[in-house]
Amino acid sequence: MNKKNILVIEDEPSIADNITYALKFEGFDYTWVTLGNEGIALLTEKKLTQDQFDLIILDVGLPDINGFEVCKRVRETSNIPIIFLTARGEEIDRVVGLEIGADDYVVKPFSPRELVARVKAILKRSQHHQAANHSTGQRFNIDVDKHQIKYCGELLELTAYEFGILKVLLSQPERVFSREQLMNAIWSSPEESFDRVIDTHIKTIRVKLKKVKSDDNTITTHRGIGYSANFI
Secondary structure: OOOOEEEEEOOOHHHHHHHHHHHHHOOOEEEEEOOHHHHHHHHOOOOOOOOOOOEEEEEOOOOOOOHHHHHHHHHOOOOOOEEEEEOOOOHHHHHHHHHOOOOEEEEOOOOHHHHHHHHHHHHHHHHHHHHHHHHHOOOEEEEOOOOEEEEOOEEOOOOHHHHHHHHHHHHOOOOOEEHHHHHHHHOOOHHHOOOOHHHHHHHHHHHHHHHHOOOOOOEEEEOOOEEEEOOO
């Protein structure tokens, strides 16, 4: 099996040294750059794809351009997994990261071994996802601009909240989202709602999915934790 190549975008040499040492120790190849625009250039100007880089470790506080902006630019052309690194631990940052497509979020200071463990878990999930899509094809089509989701070619009649919940779950199949994470990602004022409202919306989403496909099992309940979407 070919080594996985990780793109590290981190401007602090001491942190980057710890990350790259841990990656190398665990058998990964890596490319390290210190600026967001350098990372974007590697992924776009040189036409490199997920075949060259398997995952990005991305610092939010870069000196040239915000890591969130880097993620947005990358997401325009690639679904490569991204782990954010940041010295800030506020909930709003985690919400922003989730909304724009981050696969995980690690707050500094952190253990390099824990970071690498998360890298392995995300790559394993990504490989399973790709294999499932290759064998079964895409069942869902999401039109973000129109706030519409088609399932097996049929348009689902979803409320705004139902659309948001299903979109987030489908964005990262097999990842378990807590009720709180879903509410923070979708509700403009999550503190004004109860987390159990997610259960009600999940129930109605399931009913609508089963109207299209009676044996649908897209959404899995993880008792005491939250919900995930099966491979799509």
